[in-house]
Structures are given as structure tokens and as C-alpha cells.
Amino acid sequence: VEFVTVLADLQAEASCPICLDYLTDPVTICCGHNFCHSCISMSWKDLEGSFPCPSCRFCCPERKFISNQQLGNLTEMAKLIQIRGTKRRRQEETHVCEKHNQVLTLFCEKDQEVLCLQCSASAGHQHHRVWPIEKAAPAHRKNLESYIAAWEESVELFGKVLTMQTRKSLELEKKVKSRRKEVKSEFEQLRLFLQNQQETILRQLQDEEVDVLAKLNENLTKISDHASSVKCLLKEIETKYAKSKLELLASVKSIYHRYKTLKCPEPFSCKLEEYGYSFPPQYSGLNKIIKRFRVDVILDPLTAHRKLIVSEDRKAVRYGDTPHNLPHNKERFYLCPAVVGSKRYQLGRKYWEVEVKDKPEWVVGVCDQSLPRRKKTQNQPMSVQHGLWGIGRCSKSNYIVLGPKKVNLLPKVIPSKVGIFLDFEMSRVSFYNLSDGSLLYMLNDNFTGPLWPYFYTGTDSKPLKICTGTGSE
Structure with missing residues (x-):
């Protein structure tokens, strides 16, 4: 049985996938598959640009054949083996035992072998169930019917799978072509x-x-x-x-x-304007970020400064004149009117939006655990501080970025709503002006721990509001 299986495998390898006959003048193409030189030449006769393999559909960049002499030799050997195997099968069809030269009339159920009368009497088959071929063959033929039905189902299933996979390959090719044009x-x-x-x-x-x-x-x-x-x-x-x-x-x-x-004219001061540009909204990638990475942020009242008033739904916060009598909490901001989100982030990409409208002073962004919450230096939120990455407003027309360094911004369109995109994979925080869809600034740093959404209200009574999102955490 093993010999027959090996012979079948060898014959399959020595056959051309196109003509299904033994390979003639075999050649190999760039994907590694082998064909008759005449068959593959005919298959690629009228093609230009790319040449798909008839077996795997891989597109070869050029019409290039490599002669495979070794495979040709193996093909000749397979032919000879087939001839000898045919002679052997003819001998077997005589139903004569090669060892005892007697007619094969019995079948050993345990060893699954056809025996002659002398074989059945040997020590190797004692105590085994041995019965006549005429009775054993119908029983096993009936048993194999169930195998055939199962195999037919498998073949049909694999055929469907193959068809589906082939269709997917064609669909992928169309999608890639369309996307390439886009x-x-x-x-x-x-x-x-x-x-x-x-x-x-x-x-x-x-x-x-x-x-x-x-x-x-x-x-x-x-x-x-x-x-x-x-x-x-x-x-x-x-x-x-x-x-x-x-x-x-x-x-x-x-x-x-x-x-x-007699007054002398003032010397003319020659100073050129600063010119710049910003990408239009369709190139900022903002729409894709909003759809895929939006999260629903809520405030943590336990971290809010004593004079801050957090709304019941924990979506808005504003500064009040009267301090609240609140229990001590080491996470609370005591000298700076600030609060953080209730959930920390340390993996993936997150996006949320904050409405600032016309507040004269505010800062939004992210902070880590190292940001001071009780020290007097924290009373100056508009200075560069360790553990804070944010963007904010400190006067009517002055916008700043706080991070590894302080940067002054002059946005062409005043933002009334700011989008914050936290990307842990790139260690980056981006701030978007939702009034015109432009990118305000992008901060790159090395985040070593979890980060919290950060909100500084200033000392005016106008609120900061977190826009309700539908994203998942």
C-alpha cells in the first residue's frame, strides 16, 4: 500500500498541472511551480505586463522559464516505475500467493491480508479470524460505502472552499486595484x-x-x-x-x-510676515480617528479641586467661588483648579472631545501620576511641567502647548471645541481644532506609565464640557 501511495505521489509531482500528463521538457517559473515548456508558453502566449501562475495565481513580473533537467530525469524514472508496477499488478491479478504459489482464497480480519490455505495455517495467523474472500469482500465493500459517502461530502466541501477562496483571491485583486487608484x-x-x-x-x-x-x-x-x-x-x-x-x-x-x-524721519523697519499653511480637514485623518478610537470620558470628582463644581453626569466642570468641605484625598488637586478623568489609559489609541467655547483660560490634555497636585509650583499651570501634555489658552489671543517645552500657538480659526487623540503605540498626543478640522499641534514623548485625561478650568465660571461619545473603551 505504501509503495502505491509513494508511486502516486511521484507521478503527481512528475505531471504537468496544465496537460495532466508526464512533464515534457520541464521548466520552473519564479513561484516555484513546474510545467511543460510548451504548456506554459501556450498559457502565457498573449499576456503582457504580468504572468499568473496556472497553479497558485501568483503574478510573475516577467516571462522567464528555468529549465529543470533534474525534474526531467525524475519524470523518466516515474515512467519506468509505472511500467514495472503494471507488470506486478498483472501478477497479482492471478490471485496466486507469491510465497506458496497457491490460489488466494482467504482473508485475515486482524491483519487485513489476503491468504492462501497454507498461509492461514501458519503460526502468524493462528487464533485470527480467517474467512473466505467471497464473504469478506461484500462485508468490507458495504463498510466502505459509509467511507465513500463521507469522502464525497468532504470532496464537495473542499470544492466549495476552493471555489470560495479563488473568488476571494479575485475580489482581493479588484479591491487592491481600486484602492491603488484611490x-x-x-x-x-x-x-x-x-x-x-x-x-x-x-x-x-x-x-x-x-x-x-x-x-x-x-x-x-x-x-x-x-x-x-x-x-x-x-x-x-x-x-x-x-x-x-x-x-x-x-x-x-x-x-x-x-x-x-526739524524732526528726523524714523528708519523703516523691514520685517517680513510669517507664512504657513495647514492641511485641509480631509488630510488630517480626523474623521477616521473619531469613528474608530472615540471613548466616553467622565470626570473623577475625588480628584477635583475644592472650588470646582462637577456636573451630575460628570461631563462638565466649572470654577466656583466657595470651596467645598471635601474629605482628604492624595489624588485631589489642592492649589490648582483641575480634575482628571475617571479612567486611566495605558494601551492602544483613545480619542475624546472637550468644548471650551470662549473661556479665557483653560488647559486640556493628559497627565501621568507624577504631576504634582499639592506643590506650590502647580499654581502656575501655564508653565512647563513634568507629567503634563496639554494645550490651552492663557489670555484672549494667546494659545500655548505644554509638554517637554512650552510652545506659543496662533491658530487662524479660534477653537471652540478641541479633540484629543492619545496614541500609546507612537507615544504621541495630537490636538485638533474641531472648528475647522485642522491639526493644532502634535506632542511626541516617551510614555512610561498610565495617563489620565486632564482638565484645568482657570478661575472664571464658564464650564469645560466633555462631548458625549459613542465609542467603546
């Missing part, structure tokens, strides 16, 4: 956007150069005229100085007046 289109739009931005900024810079140069020339003319007036006045003073006493005193009033009223 990516190219997106990058082409982005290239055009950047090109337009560049042309706009360069044009603005050129216009500013012309304007500044005109003002500079005008200033030079004024300074030159002033220098000429000073020279004339100096010459006149020198002339009057040499005159008689009476003539000198008669003209001194006019000279003093002209000297006092």
Missing part, C-alpha cells in the same frame, strides 16, 4: 494642494517684497531730504554765526525754531 488620486490631490499653497505663498511673498521695497525707498527719500535740510540749516547757522552781534541776534529766533521743529 491612493494615487489622493496623493495627486495632495500634490496639487501643496503646489497651489506654494504658489500662493510665493506670490504673497513677492507682493510683500514689492510693497516693502516701495516703503523702504520712500523712507530713504525722506531721510535724504531731511539730511539736505540739516545741511542747509548748518550752513545758514555758520553764516549767521560769523555776522555782527545785531545780525546774529536778529536771526537767532528763526534758527532755534527751525532746529526744534
Whole structure:
């Protein structure tokens, strides 16, 4: 049985998947599969660009065949083995025992062997159930019927699976092709956007150069005229100085007046504008972040400063004038009107939104356990502090970023709502201006522990509100 199995495997390996016959002039393509040279040549006859393997559908980049002489030799050997196996089967069909040269008429149930009368009497088959072939064959044929039915079901199932997998391969190819077009289109739009931005900024810079140069020339003319007036006045003073006493005193009033009223023009200060640009909302990736990573943040009243008022749903907080009589808690903020979220984050990506509206002072972001909550230095939330990564407002028009260093921001559109995206995989916190969908700032650092959403209210009575989300934790 093992010989037959090995022979079948060898014949399968030595056969061409296209013509299903023994390989003739076998060649190997880049994915490793083998074919007759004539078969694969015919299969790729009218193809250009890419050449799919008939077996695995892998797309070869070029029409390249590698001759496989060793496989050709093995194919010839398989042919010879088949011829000898055929002769052997003919001998077996005579139903004669090779050992005793007697007709095979019995079957050993335990050893599953066909026996002659002399074999059945040997010591090796004593106490075994031995019965005639005429009775054993129908019994085993009936038993194999159940196997055949099960195998037919398996073959049918595998056929369906194969069809489904083949369909998935084609669907994947279509999806990749479609996505490739989308990516190219997106990058082409982005290239055009950047090109337009560049042309706009360069044009603005050129216009500013012309304007500044005109003002500079005008200033030079004024300074030159002033220098000429000073020279004339100096010459006149020198002339009057040499005159008689009476003539000198008669003209001194006019000279003093002209000297006092003669003002030098201010030198023109040449300072170019700072030009910049921001990506349009569709390139910030904000929509995808909101859909996939949004979490529902609520406040932890046990950490709130004594003068803070947390709403009943723990979604809003504001500063009050009267301190509350609250139990001591080492996690509470005592000198700074701040509070943190009730849940800490230390894995994955999280996104939430905070409504700030027109509050004159606020900070939102994340903090870790090391952020001081009782020290006097914490009474200055607008300074750089260890353990805090945030963005905020400290005056009517001044916006800042707090992190490894302090950065001043000048957003073109004033944010009334801020989105915070915490990415532990990249050790990054990003802040989005939801008024125009732009990225305000991105902080990169090395997060070594859990982080909490952070909210600083300032000392005005206007609230900070966490926008209700539908994301999962």
C-alpha cells in the first residue's frame, strides 16, 4: 500500500498541472511551480505586463522559464516505475500467493491480508479470524460505502472552499486595484494642494517684497531730504554765526525754531510676515480617528479641586467661588483648579472631545501620576511641567502647548471645541481644532506609565464640557 501511495505521489509531482500528463521538457517559473515548456508558453502566449501562475495565481513580473533537467530525469524514472508496477499488478491479478504459489482464497480480519490455505495455517495467523474472500469482500465493500459517502461530502466541501477562496483571491485583486487608484488620486490631490499653497505663498511673498521695497525707498527719500535740510540749516547757522552781534541776534529766533521743529524721519523697519499653511480637514485623518478610537470620558470628582463644581453626569466642570468641605484625598488637586478623568489609559489609541467655547483660560490634555497636585509650583499651570501634555489658552489671543517645552500657538480659526487623540503605540498626543478640522499641534514623548485625561478650568465660571461619545473603551 505504501509503495502505491509513494508511486502516486511521484507521478503527481512528475505531471504537468496544465496537460495532466508526464512533464515534457520541464521548466520552473519564479513561484516555484513546474510545467511543460510548451504548456506554459501556450498559457502565457498573449499576456503582457504580468504572468499568473496556472497553479497558485501568483503574478510573475516577467516571462522567464528555468529549465529543470533534474525534474526531467525524475519524470523518466516515474515512467519506468509505472511500467514495472503494471507488470506486478498483472501478477497479482492471478490471485496466486507469491510465497506458496497457491490460489488466494482467504482473508485475515486482524491483519487485513489476503491468504492462501497454507498461509492461514501458519503460526502468524493462528487464533485470527480467517474467512473466505467471497464473504469478506461484500462485508468490507458495504463498510466502505459509509467511507465513500463521507469522502464525497468532504470532496464537495473542499470544492466549495476552493471555489470560495479563488473568488476571494479575485475580489482581493479588484479591491487592491481600486484602492491603488484611490491612493494615487489622493496623493495627486495632495500634490496639487501643496503646489497651489506654494504658489500662493510665493506670490504673497513677492507682493510683500514689492510693497516693502516701495516703503523702504520712500523712507530713504525722506531721510535724504531731511539730511539736505540739516545741511542747509548748518550752513545758514555758520553764516549767521560769523555776522555782527545785531545780525546774529536778529536771526537767532528763526534758527532755534527751525532746529526744534526739524524732526528726523524714523528708519523703516523691514520685517517680513510669517507664512504657513495647514492641511485641509480631509488630510488630517480626523474623521477616521473619531469613528474608530472615540471613548466616553467622565470626570473623577475625588480628584477635583475644592472650588470646582462637577456636573451630575460628570461631563462638565466649572470654577466656583466657595470651596467645598471635601474629605482628604492624595489624588485631589489642592492649589490648582483641575480634575482628571475617571479612567486611566495605558494601551492602544483613545480619542475624546472637550468644548471650551470662549473661556479665557483653560488647559486640556493628559497627565501621568507624577504631576504634582499639592506643590506650590502647580499654581502656575501655564508653565512647563513634568507629567503634563496639554494645550490651552492663557489670555484672549494667546494659545500655548505644554509638554517637554512650552510652545506659543496662533491658530487662524479660534477653537471652540478641541479633540484629543492619545496614541500609546507612537507615544504621541495630537490636538485638533474641531472648528475647522485642522491639526493644532502634535506632542511626541516617551510614555512610561498610565495617563489620565486632564482638565484645568482657570478661575472664571464658564464650564469645560466633555462631548458625549459613542465609542467603546
